[in-house]
Amino acid sequence: MLTIKNLHAKADGNEILRGIDLTVNAGEVHAIMGPNGSGKSTLAHILAGREGYEITAGEVIYEGKDLLQMPPEERAREGIFLAFQYPVEIPGVNTTYFLKAALNAIRKHRGLPELDAMDFLALVKEKIKIVDMDQSLLNRPINEGFSGGEKKRNEVFQMALLDPKLAILDETDSGLDIDALKVVAGGVNALRGKERSMIVITHYQRLLDYIVPDYVHVLSDGRIVKSGDKRLAFELEEKGYAWLEVQPGS
Amino acid sequence: MNTEEAKDFYLARCADHEREKARGAESWTGEIRRDAIARFAALGFPTTRDEEWRYTSVAPIVKIPFAPAKGAADGIAGRQIEELGDAAANRLVFVNGKFSAPLSRLGPLPSGVIACSLAAAMSERRDKVEPHWGRYAGYRDQCFVALNTALADDGAFLFVPPRAVVEAPIHCVFISTAGNEATAAHPRSLIVLDGGSRATVVESYLNFDQTVYFNNAVTEVVVGNDGVLDHYKIQLESERAFHVATQQAQLGRGANFSSHSIALGGALTRNDVNAALDGEGGDCTLNGLYLTYGQQHVDNHTRIDHVQPRCTSRELYKGIMGGRSRGVFNGKIYVHKTAEKTDARQTNRNLLLSEEAWIDTKPQLEIYNNDVKCSHGSTIGQLDEDALFYLRARGIDPQAAIGLLTRGFAADITGRIKSASVARWVEKLLTEKIDLLSTDRGKL
Numbered sequence: 146m147l148t149i150k151n152l153h154a155k156a157d158g159n160e161i162l163r164g165i166d167l168t169v170n171a172g173e174v175h176a177i178m179g180p181n182g183s184g185k186s187t188l189a190h191i192l193a194g195r196e197g198y199e200i201t202a203g204e205v206i207y208e209g210k211d212l213l214q215m216p217p218e219e220r221a222r223e224g225i226f227l228a229f230q231y232p233v234e235i236p237g238v239n240t241t242y243f244l245k246a247a248l249n250a251i252r253k254h255r256g257l258p259e260l261d262a263m264d265f266l267a268l269v270k271e272k273i274k275i276v277d278m279d280q281s282l283l284n285r286p287i288n289e290g291f292s293g294g295e296k297k298r299n300e301v302f303q304m305a306l307l308d309p310k311l312a313i314l315d316e317t318d319s320g321l322d323i324d325a326l327k328v329v330a331g332g333v334n335a336l337r338g339k340e341r342s343m344i345v346i347t348h349y350q351r352l353l354d355y356i357v358p359d360y361v362h363v364l365s366d367g368r369i370v371k372s373g374d375k376r377l378a379f380e381l382e383e384k385g386y387a388w389l390e391v392q393p394g395s
Numbered sequence: 396m397n398t399e400e401a402k403d404f405y406l407a408r409c410a411d412h413e414r415e416k417a418r419g420a421e422s423w424t425g426e427i428r429r430d431a432i433a434r435f436a437a438l439g440f441p442t443t444r445d446e447e448w449r450y451t452s453v454a455p456i457v458k459i460p461f462a463p464a465k466g467a468a469d470g471i472a473g474r475q476i477e478e479l480g481d482a483a484a485n486r487l488v489f490v491n492g493k494f495s496a497p498l499s500r501l502g503p504l505p506s507g508v509i510a511c512s513l514a515a516a517m518s519e520r521r522d523k524v525e526p527h528w529g530r531y532a533g534y535r536d537q538c539f540v541a542l543n544t545a546l547a548d549d550g551a552f553l554f555v556p557p558r559a560v561v562e563a564p565i566h567c568v569f570i571s572t573a574g575n576e577a578t579a580a581h582p583r584s585l586i587v588l589d590g591g592s593r594a595t596v597v598e599s600y601l602n603f604d605q606t607v608y609f610n611n612a613v614t615e616v617v618v619g620n621d622g623v624l625d626h627y628k629i630q631l632e633s634e635r636a637f638h639v640a641t642q643q644a645q646l647g648r649g650a651n652f653s654s655h656s657i658a659l660g661g662a663l664t665r666n667d668v669n670a671a672l673d674g675e676g677g678d679c680t681l682n683g684l685y686l687t688y689g690q691q692h693v694d695n696h697t698r699i700d701h702v703q704p705r706c707t708s709r710e711l712y713k714g715i716m717g718g719r720s721r722g723v724f725n726g727k728i729y730v731h732k733t734a735e736k737t738d739a740r741q742t743n744r745n746l747l748l749s750e751e752a753w754i755d756t757k758p759q760l761e762i763y764n765n766d767v768k769c770s771h772g773s774t775i776g777q778l779d780e781d782a783l784f785y786l787r788a789r790g791i792d793p794q795a796a797i798g799l800l801t802r803g804f805a806a807d808i809t810g811r812i813k814s815a816s817v818a819r820w821v822e823k824l825l826t827e828k829i830d831l832l833s834t835d836r837g838k839l
Contacts, residue, residue, distance in 0.1 A: 193788050196780075221790035229788075233781045237803025237810075246799070247789035254790070286803065287785075307789065 146171050146342050147192075147212075147311055152203035154191055161187045163367035164203070169311070172339040176353055176378065177346045179364035180386040185346045186230060188364070189315040192344075193227035194220050207311070221247075222254035224310030228300040228317050235287035240299075243287055244269070244306060251307055272305040276332040294325035301332040312336070313344045318352040330355030350382040363389055398440045401457040406436060408463065409545040420518030427529040431544035438538045450723040450755045451694040455663055456637045461579035461609050464571075466493030466549075473498060475603055476568065481816035482597065486566040487512065487551050492580030494549050502563060507556035510565055513585055516552040523554050527587055531615045532643040537667075539639045543613040547583035550612075555592040557619075564595040564627075564814050571600070571608045571636065579609040586614065588622035590647070595625045595814055602633035602660070609637040616644035616652070620674060623651045627817050631824060632660040634689065641667040648674030648703075655812060656695070657821055658685040659828050664693040672699070672706035672734075683712035684808040686828050687720035687752075688837035694723035699741075701734040701767075710741040713808050715801055716752035717832040718839060727759040728769060735766040743773035746804050748797070748832060794833050801829050 147169040154162040161184045169175050179185050191198050192205065194217030205212040212220065235243075248268075249259040260268065273280055276298040288296050297317055304312050314333065318326055333356050337343070345356055353361070353375065361377040362369045363386075370389050371377065381388070396404060409432045417425055440457050441448040476483060476498055487510060488498035494512030501510055509520060516524050534544040551567035569582050586596055600610060610632065618624045624644075632638045638661045646652050658664055670679045685693045699708045714722045724743045745754045758771040778800050786796035805825055812818040831837045 195784055195788075216793075217784060217787040218790050218792050218796075221788055227788050229785065233779070233785045235779075235782045235785065235800065235803060237806030238799050243786070243789070243791075243799065246795065247786075247791055250790040250792065250795075286806075303789065 146208060148206045150204050152205060153201040154187065155199040155201055156187065156197060161367055165369060167362065167369065169342045169344065171342055173360065174337065174343045174345060174358045176358035176361045177344060177364055178361060178378065178381060183364045184367045185364055186315055189227060189313050189346055192313055193217060193225060222251050226304050226307055226309030226312045228304055228312065228314045230315040230319060232288050232296040232300055234289045236289055238287050240283045240285060240287050244303065248306060268306065273302055275305050275335045276302045277328055278302050293320040297321060297329050301329055305336055310340065311342045315346050316348060318347055318349065327355060350378045353378045365389055396458050396460060398457055402439050404460060405542060412546050423521060423525060424528065428545050431534045431541045434535050435538060435541035435545060438541060441538055451665055451692065456609055459577055462576050464491040464578040464580035466491055480820060482820035483566040483568060485563050486568050488568045488570065489549060489582060490570050491572060491578065492549055492582055504561060505559040508559055508561060509552065509554040511552055512549050513552040513583055514549040524585060527585055527615060527617055531645050532613050532641050537641065539611050540613055540641050543581045543583060543611050546581040548581065550582040550584035553586045553594065553596060555588045555594050557589045558591040560592065561594040564597050564817060566597040566599065569600045571602050571610060572604060577607045579611065582610060582612040584614040587617045588619055588624050590619040591621045593623040597627045597629065597817055599629040599631065600638060601631050602636060605633045605635060607635045612640040614642045616642065618644065618646045618650040618652050620647040621649040622647065625653050625813055627655045627812065628657065629821065630658045630660055630664060634660065635662050637662060638664045644670040646670060646672050646674060646677040646679060649676045650674060651678045653680035656683040658693050659824055662691060667696045669698040671702055672708065673702045675703045675705055677706040679708040681710040682808050682811055684805055685722055686715040687722055688717040688832045689720060689839055690718065691720040697726045699728050701730045701737040701739060704734055705736040706734065707738045711807065712743045713805060714745040714754060715748065715804060716754060717748035718837050719751040722754040724756040727761065730762040730764055730767055730769065732763040735764050737764065737767040737769065739769045741771040745775045747775060747777055797833065798829050802826065
C-alpha cells in the first residue's frame, strides 16, 4: 500500500529526515516511536501533504502512485487520513457543515453519490458511537472550546466517518488521561481491518498497550534505527531511547 | 472636472433645486437647505489633506459631471425584487432616488405607524418630519451631508408611535439603474421611533446592471426613550458605482440601537455611521462587515458620542479584503465630560486575502471623564495556514477551504443579525461575493 524509499527532507534549511525506508502493507498496523525531535511528526505531515518541507531525496509510492506529487486534498480523497496531534480550532466554521463537505468531496472522488443531510446525519449517528462523543459538539465551530480529549475523539470520529485506507495517527495519545486514552484506542481498534493500514506515531509505549501494532520502528535523528515487532516497544519502555542512541544505524 | 469646477457645478444644481422646492409643499425646508448650500460652498470637496479623508480620495467622484437622477425608470422587473425573498416582504422601493409605489408593498402595520416616502411625508405629515429633518446629520461640517441636505428629494420615512411594536422588518430598497448617462441621487431617509416603540429597518442599495452612478445618502435616526431599533444596511452597489453615506442616530434615555453595516459593493464607498447616546442608560451596538475585491475601496468611519451617564456601546467591524482592494476603518469613541460610568468597547479585525490588499485602521478613544470603562483594538491578519491545511487534509479543495474560512471569519457579524430572513439573505450575498474573490475579476 505504502512504500517510502530513502526519504530525505528539510525544514527551514535543517535536514529533519535523513533517509527513511518503510513499507506498509494492507491491513498492517505500524507503530513509529522515537524521542522528541526525531522527525516523527515531520514524517506524518509530509505524508499528508503539508507545505513547508523540502524533499531533497527519495520517494513515496502510495497504491502505485507518486504520493509526493499530490496536493493534500487529493491524498485525502485517495484514502489517506491524518489524525492531528494538535487539531486546530476554526472559529465560525460549523463542524457538521465541514464534515459533510469533506465526506462528499471524498465520495465524489470515489464515484459514489453525495449524501444528503438526512443520510449524512444517519451516518454520523452510527459512527460517533465508536468514540462515545457528545453529538452536540458537532453543532459548534470546528474544535472550538473542545477539551483536549474531545479534540482527539473528534479526530478518530472523523477517521471513522471518512473511511480511509491509510490512517496516520500523530501522537493521538498525547494529552489524554487513561480513560480517554482507552476510549480513543477502542475507537481505533474498531476501525482496524484487512483493507485498512495504520501508522501510529507515539512517544510512549503506553498507547501500544491498547493499540497493539504488528510492527514497531524506532525513529532517531531522522532515520529508522531499529525495527521489530511489539516486543521492541516493551524493550524501549524498559531501557529508554538512550539505549538506541549508543548503537545507531542497527 | 477639478474640485473647484465640481463645486460650481453642484452649486448650480443646488440653486435650481432650491428654487423648485421653494414653490412646493416643502418650502418649509428652505432655511435649512439654504444654510446647507452656504456650508457646502464654504467647505468644498474634501482632499486627502483633510484628516477625516486622509485615506480616501474623492477625485474619482468629483471628476464625473453626474446628471441628476431622473427617478423611477422602466425596466426594473418586480421579479428582481421578489428575489430578495422574505427579507423584503414589507418594502418601500426607490428607483434612482424616487419612490416607486407599484414596486412597494406593506403588510398591516400597528395603528399610528407611518411608513412612506419622505417626500410624501414632508408635504402631508410635516408635523412628524419637521421636528427632526436636518437636525442630526452634520451638514455644517460635512461636505457630502451638506450636499445631500441641499439636494435631497426623496427617501424613506418611518414613524412608530409610543409603545407600538413593528414585528416584520421594513425594508427600504434603493435601486439604481442608470441609463446611458451617469447620474447622481441623494437619498434622504428619516426613522423616528417614539418612546418605548420597537422596529427593525433594513436599508439596502442595489443595482442589477453594473452601471456607473453616484449615491450620496443620508439617514437620520431617532430612537426615543426606551425605544428599540435594529437597523441593517446592505450596500450592494454596482462595482463601478460611488457610494457615500452618513447615518446619524440620536438615542434617548434607555434606548437600544443596533446598527449592522454590510458593505459588499461599489467602486468607492464611504460609510459614516454615527450615534449619539444622549439619554442616560442608552445602549448602542455598531457592527460592520466589509468585503472588497478587485480594485474596490471602502472607507468606514464611525463615531459614538457618549453624552450622558451609564451608557454602553459595543462596536465590532470586520473586513475581508482581496485583490488589490483597499479598506479603511476609522472608529472614534468620544466620551463627554458629562458621561460618567460609560462602558465602551471597540474592535476592528481585518483579513487580507492577497499580497496587494491594504487596510488602514485607526481606532480612537477621546475620553473627558475619569469614571469610565473603555477599550479598543484592531488586528490585521491572513488566513490561518494550519486551518487551511486541516480542511485540505480532509479532502476539501483549496478554493472551497478558503471560502469556508472566510465565511467563518465573517460569522461573527452575520451571526449577530437578529432577523432570520435578513440573515439568510446576507449569507447568500456573502457567499456569492466570497466565490468572486477567487476569480480573475476579484484578483485584478
